[in-house]
Amino acid sequence: DVKVTQSSRYLVKRTGEKVFLECVQDMDHENMFWYRQDPGLGLRLIYFSYDVKMKEKGDIPEGYSVSREKKERFSLILESASTNQTSMYLCASSSLDRATDTQYFGPGTRLTVL
Amino acid sequence: AQSVTQLDSQVPVFEEAPVELRCNYSSSVSVYLFWYVQYPNQGLQLLLKYLSGSTLVKSINGFEAEFNKSQTSFHLRKPSVHISDTAEYFCAVKNRGSTLGRLYFGRGTQLTVWP
Numbered sequence: 001d002v003k004v005t006q007s008s009r010y011l012v013k014r015t016g017e018k019v020f021l022e023c024v025q026d027m028d029h030e031n032m033f034w035y036r037q038d039p040g041l042g043l044r045l046i047y048f049s050y051d052v053k054m055k056e057k058g059d060i061p062e063g064y065s066v067s068r069e070k071k072e073r074f075s076l077i078l079e080s081a082s083t084n085q086t087s088m089y090l091c092a093s094s095s096l097d098r099a100t101d102t103q104y105f106g107p108g109t110r111l112t113v114l
Numbered sequence: 115a116q117s118v119t120q121l122d123s124q125v126p127v128f129e130e131a132p133v134e135l136r137c138n139y140s141s142s143v144s145v146y147l148f149w150y151v152q153y154p155n156q157g158l159q160l161l162l163k164y165l166s167g168s169t170l171v172k173s174i175n176g177f178e179a180e181f182n183k184s185q186t187s188f189h190l191r192k193p194s195v196h197i198s199d200t201a202e203y204f205c206a207v208k209n210r211g212s213t214l215g216r217l218y219f220g221r222g223t224q225l226t227v228w229p
Contacts, residue, residue: 004157031215040123042204042221043158050214090157094215102148103217105157 003027004106006091012112019078021109023091030096032074033103034058034066037088049074050096081113116141116207120220128228129197135190135223137179137205145207147188148217149179152202161203164188175199200227 007022025032031050035043035058045058047066055066063085067075074093078085088110092103121136139145146165150158162173169181179190188205202224206217 033216040221042120043219045216048214048216056214092158096215102160102163103158103215105150105159107155107157 004091004093004104006089006106006109008109009107010110010112012114013081014114015082017078017081017113019081019111019113021076021078021089021091021111023074023076023093023106024072025074025093025104026072027093027095027104028071029093029104030071031094031103032068033092033094034064034074034076035090035092036060037090037108043090046076081111083113085111086113087111116143116145116209116218118205118207118218118220120203120205120223122223123221124224124226126226126228127195130194132193133191133195133199133225135203135205135225137188137190137220139186139188139205139207141186141207141209144210146210147179147181148206148208149173149177149188149190150204150206150219152204152222154201158204161190195225195227197227197229199225201225 004025033048034046049055049068065077091106094103117140119138148163149161151161152158164181172178177192202222205220
Protein backbone atom coordinates (compact mmCIF):
# COMPACT_ATOMS: atom_id res chain seq x y z
CA ASP A 1 0.00 0.00 0.00
CA VAL A 2 1.30 3.43 -0.92
CA LYS A 3 2.35 5.66 1.89
CA VAL A 4 3.34 9.28 2.43
CA THR A 5 4.21 10.16 5.98
CA GLN A 6 4.75 13.53 7.58
CA SER A 7 6.85 13.95 10.69
CA SER A 8 4.22 15.66 12.84
CA ARG A 9 0.42 16.00 12.81
CA TYR A 10 0.49 19.09 15.01
CA LEU A 11 3.28 21.57 15.62
CA VAL A 12 3.42 24.77 17.66
CA LYS A 13 6.31 27.17 17.17
CA ARG A 14 7.20 30.71 18.14
CA THR A 15 7.70 33.62 15.77
CA GLY A 16 11.26 33.70 14.46
CA GLU A 17 11.99 30.02 15.02
CA LYS A 18 13.39 27.86 12.23
CA VAL A 19 10.91 25.11 11.42
CA PHE A 20 11.48 21.84 9.58
CA LEU A 21 8.61 19.82 8.15
CA GLU A 22 9.60 16.38 6.94
CA CYS A 23 7.92 14.19 4.37
CA VAL A 24 8.82 10.63 3.42
CA GLN A 25 7.33 8.45 0.69
CA ASP A 26 7.91 4.75 0.17
CA MET A 27 6.79 4.48 -3.46
CA ASP A 28 10.07 5.41 -5.19
CA HIS A 29 8.33 8.43 -6.71
CA GLU A 30 10.34 11.06 -8.51
CA ASN A 31 7.99 13.97 -7.94
CA MET A 32 7.31 15.45 -4.53
CA PHE A 33 5.25 18.49 -3.58
CA TRP A 34 4.57 20.80 -0.66
CA TYR A 35 1.22 22.60 -0.39
CA ARG A 36 -0.36 24.78 2.20
CA GLN A 37 -4.10 24.59 2.76
CA ASP A 38 -6.09 27.51 4.15
CA PRO A 39 -9.89 27.80 4.50
CA GLY A 40 -11.44 29.28 1.40
CA LEU A 41 -8.15 29.25 -0.52
CA GLY A 42 -7.84 25.56 -1.27
CA LEU A 43 -4.38 24.09 -1.85
CA ARG A 44 -1.56 26.35 -2.93
CA LEU A 45 1.70 24.94 -4.17
CA ILE A 46 4.79 26.12 -2.31
CA TYR A 47 7.59 24.08 -3.92
CA PHE A 48 7.99 20.87 -5.83
CA SER A 49 10.85 18.60 -6.76
CA TYR A 50 11.22 16.20 -9.68
CA ASP A 51 14.54 14.66 -8.69
CA VAL A 52 17.08 14.55 -5.92
CA LYS A 53 18.59 18.00 -5.32
CA MET A 54 16.21 19.53 -7.88
CA LYS A 55 13.50 21.97 -6.90
CA GLU A 56 11.05 24.33 -8.51
CA LYS A 57 9.12 27.22 -7.02
CA GLY A 58 5.39 26.94 -6.87
CA ASP A 59 2.92 29.76 -6.50
CA ILE A 60 3.81 30.94 -2.98
CA PRO A 61 7.50 30.18 -2.26
CA GLU A 62 8.22 33.34 -0.28
CA GLY A 63 9.34 32.60 3.27
CA TYR A 64 10.00 28.92 2.51
CA SER A 65 12.82 26.77 1.26
CA VAL A 66 13.10 23.05 0.56
CA SER A 67 15.64 20.29 0.61
CA ARG A 68 15.72 16.98 -1.20
CA GLU A 69 18.91 15.08 -0.43
CA LYS A 70 17.35 11.63 -0.88
CA LYS A 71 14.70 10.48 -3.29
CA GLU A 72 12.25 9.45 -0.59
CA ARG A 73 12.52 12.56 1.59
CA PHE A 74 11.40 16.13 0.91
CA SER A 75 11.76 18.75 3.62
CA LEU A 76 10.06 22.11 3.91
CA ILE A 77 11.93 24.76 5.86
CA LEU A 78 10.58 27.95 7.35
CA GLU A 79 13.72 29.98 7.96
CA SER A 80 12.05 32.39 10.39
CA ALA A 81 8.48 31.44 11.16
CA SER A 82 5.83 34.13 11.15
CA THR A 83 2.22 34.11 12.31
CA ASN A 84 0.94 34.27 8.71
CA GLN A 85 2.53 30.87 8.14
CA THR A 86 0.06 29.28 10.52
CA SER A 87 -1.62 26.74 8.24
CA MET A 88 -2.11 23.11 7.29
CA TYR A 89 0.84 21.79 5.28
CA LEU A 90 0.34 18.85 2.94
CA CYS A 91 3.03 16.81 1.24
CA ALA A 92 2.37 14.70 -1.86
CA SER A 93 4.27 12.50 -4.27
CA SER A 94 3.73 11.11 -7.76
CA SER A 95 5.53 9.01 -10.31
CA LEU A 96 7.37 10.54 -13.26
CA ASP A 97 7.18 7.41 -15.38
CA ARG A 98 3.41 7.52 -15.49
CA ALA A 99 2.80 11.18 -16.10
CA THR A 100 -0.92 10.82 -15.67
CA ASP A 101 -0.60 9.13 -12.32
CA THR A 102 -2.20 10.11 -9.06
CA GLN A 103 -0.67 12.38 -6.47
CA TYR A 104 -0.59 10.64 -3.10
CA PHE A 105 -0.96 12.83 -0.05
CA GLY A 106 0.28 12.61 3.50
CA PRO A 107 -2.06 13.29 6.44
CA GLY A 108 -0.88 16.87 6.85
CA THR A 109 0.89 18.91 9.52
CA ARG A 110 -1.10 21.61 11.25
CA LEU A 111 1.41 24.32 12.15
CA THR A 112 0.59 27.08 14.59
CA VAL A 113 3.03 29.99 14.90
CA LEU A 114 2.57 32.07 18.04
CA ALA B 115 -1.61 28.48 -17.40
CA GLN B 116 -4.44 26.52 -15.90
CA SER B 117 -7.08 27.59 -13.40
CA VAL B 118 -9.96 25.81 -11.71
CA THR B 119 -13.17 27.31 -10.38
CA GLN B 120 -15.39 25.48 -7.96
CA LEU B 121 -18.59 27.41 -8.02
CA ASP B 122 -19.88 26.50 -4.56
CA SER B 123 -17.83 26.73 -1.39
CA GLN B 124 -20.48 24.99 0.72
CA VAL B 125 -23.16 22.49 -0.28
CA PRO B 126 -25.54 21.28 2.45
CA VAL B 127 -27.87 18.42 1.57
CA PHE B 128 -30.05 15.89 3.35
CA GLU B 129 -29.16 12.23 3.40
CA GLU B 130 -30.35 10.26 0.35
CA ALA B 131 -30.76 13.43 -1.72
CA PRO B 132 -28.87 13.87 -5.00
CA VAL B 133 -25.93 16.26 -5.15
CA GLU B 134 -23.86 18.02 -7.80
CA LEU B 135 -20.55 19.74 -7.09
CA ARG B 136 -19.61 22.04 -9.92
CA CYS B 137 -16.16 22.49 -11.41
CA ASN B 138 -15.09 24.60 -14.37
CA TYR B 139 -11.56 24.98 -15.66
CA SER B 140 -9.61 27.27 -17.93
CA SER B 141 -6.60 26.11 -19.91
CA SER B 142 -4.78 26.89 -23.13
CA VAL B 143 -3.69 23.25 -23.44
CA SER B 144 -5.34 19.87 -23.11
CA VAL B 145 -5.72 18.69 -19.56
CA TYR B 146 -6.41 15.70 -17.38
CA LEU B 147 -9.09 16.18 -14.73
CA PHE B 148 -9.33 14.94 -11.18
CA TRP B 149 -11.59 15.01 -8.14
CA TYR B 150 -9.97 14.56 -4.73
CA VAL B 151 -11.76 14.15 -1.40
CA GLN B 152 -10.57 15.15 2.05
CA TYR B 153 -12.33 13.60 5.02
CA PRO B 154 -12.03 15.41 8.38
CA ASN B 155 -8.49 15.40 9.79
CA GLN B 156 -7.06 13.50 6.84
CA GLY B 157 -5.02 14.21 3.74
CA LEU B 158 -6.48 14.23 0.24
CA GLN B 159 -7.23 11.04 -1.64
CA LEU B 160 -8.15 10.54 -5.26
CA LEU B 161 -11.86 10.04 -5.89
CA LEU B 162 -11.86 9.74 -9.69
CA LYS B 163 -10.04 11.00 -12.75
CA TYR B 164 -10.57 11.58 -16.46
CA LEU B 165 -7.60 10.84 -18.69
CA SER B 166 -9.11 9.79 -22.01
CA GLY B 167 -11.87 7.66 -23.52
CA SER B 168 -15.38 7.75 -22.09
CA THR B 169 -16.22 11.19 -20.77
CA LEU B 170 -18.19 9.69 -17.88
CA VAL B 171 -16.02 8.35 -15.09
CA LYS B 172 -17.14 6.69 -11.88
CA SER B 173 -15.78 6.04 -8.40
CA ILE B 174 -16.22 2.92 -6.33
CA ASN B 175 -18.48 4.70 -3.82
CA GLY B 176 -21.14 5.92 -6.25
CA PHE B 177 -19.80 9.28 -7.42
CA GLU B 178 -19.49 10.07 -11.09
CA ALA B 179 -18.20 13.01 -13.12
CA GLU B 180 -18.58 13.92 -16.75
CA PHE B 181 -15.99 15.75 -18.80
CA ASN B 182 -17.62 18.37 -21.01
CA LYS B 183 -15.01 19.85 -23.30
CA SER B 184 -17.25 22.47 -24.88
CA GLN B 185 -18.27 23.83 -21.48
CA THR B 186 -14.86 23.15 -19.90
CA SER B 187 -16.57 21.51 -16.97
CA PHE B 188 -16.09 18.39 -14.86
CA HIS B 189 -19.04 18.34 -12.45
CA LEU B 190 -19.23 15.69 -9.74
CA ARG B 191 -22.56 13.99 -9.03
CA LYS B 192 -24.05 11.39 -6.75
CA PRO B 193 -27.69 10.31 -6.97
CA SER B 194 -28.09 9.57 -3.25
CA VAL B 195 -25.64 10.79 -0.60
CA HIS B 196 -24.80 9.31 2.79
CA ILE B 197 -23.70 10.92 6.03
CA SER B 198 -20.26 9.43 5.40
CA ASP B 199 -19.89 11.52 2.22
CA THR B 200 -19.46 14.62 4.38
CA ALA B 201 -16.04 15.93 3.35
CA GLU B 202 -14.29 18.61 1.35
CA TYR B 203 -14.02 17.95 -2.38
CA PHE B 204 -11.34 19.41 -4.63
CA CYS B 205 -11.34 19.57 -8.41
CA ALA B 206 -7.93 19.65 -10.11
CA VAL B 207 -6.40 19.75 -13.58
CA LYS B 208 -3.05 18.73 -14.98
CA ASN B 209 -1.40 19.72 -18.24
CA ARG B 210 -1.43 16.65 -20.52
CA GLY B 211 1.93 17.52 -21.95
CA SER B 212 3.70 17.85 -18.61
CA THR B 213 5.70 15.04 -17.02
CA LEU B 214 6.17 16.96 -13.80
CA GLY B 215 2.80 15.95 -12.44
CA ARG B 216 1.86 19.38 -11.15
CA LEU B 217 -1.84 19.76 -10.33
CA TYR B 218 -3.83 22.98 -10.22
CA PHE B 219 -6.56 22.84 -7.58
CA GLY B 220 -9.83 24.64 -7.10
CA ARG B 221 -10.64 26.18 -3.75
CA GLY B 222 -12.74 23.24 -2.62
CA THR B 223 -16.40 22.55 -1.89
CA GLN B 224 -17.47 21.49 1.59
CA LEU B 225 -20.24 18.92 1.27
CA THR B 226 -22.23 18.46 4.46
CA VAL B 227 -24.84 15.70 4.57
CA TRP B 228 -27.53 16.07 7.23
CA PRO B 229 -29.71 13.26 8.61
